[in-house]
Amino acid sequence: MSQVRLIHSNLNFKYNISVIADLKHELAVWERAAASVSSYSKDEDAVRDTLLKKVRRLAGELKIKMKSVGVGEEVYKSNLEELQKKVEKISVNFFFCLYLCFDIFSIQSETDRC
Numbered sequence: 001m002s003q004v005r006l007i008h009s010n011l012n013f014k015y016n017i018s019v020i021a022d023l024k025h026e027l028a029v030w031e032r033a034a035a036s037v038s039s040y041s042k043d044e045d046a047v048r049d050t051l052l053k054k055v056r057r058l059a060g061e062l063k064i065k066m067k068s069v070g071v072g073e074e075v076y077k078s079n080l081e082e083l084q085k086k087v088e089k090i091s092v093n094f095f096f097c098l099y100l101c102f103d104i105f106s107i108q109s110e111t112d113r114c
Helices: 002-037 042-113
Strands: none
Touching: 002 042
């Protein structure tokens, strides 16, 4: 069950990252569009205000998405810590087995000399 939850949270985290990247790109495009509109007439000012409203809405949406990824990061970090503990156990077992192999080979080489 924990593996399914881990896979689901990783997929959710990756999905959120791509959504955030898309939002950042869209926000940059709308900001450039708003900056490119000159303010020579009332119509241009109205268009610019509309574009700036869109930019503020996207910025708010991005902020909300960033908070949701923060929860995913905590899960990611806890999973990473669990994996590090498992790797530590495996490395201890590996070095113990390696020590036994060297010991057995040294005992065998001494019996061959006699």
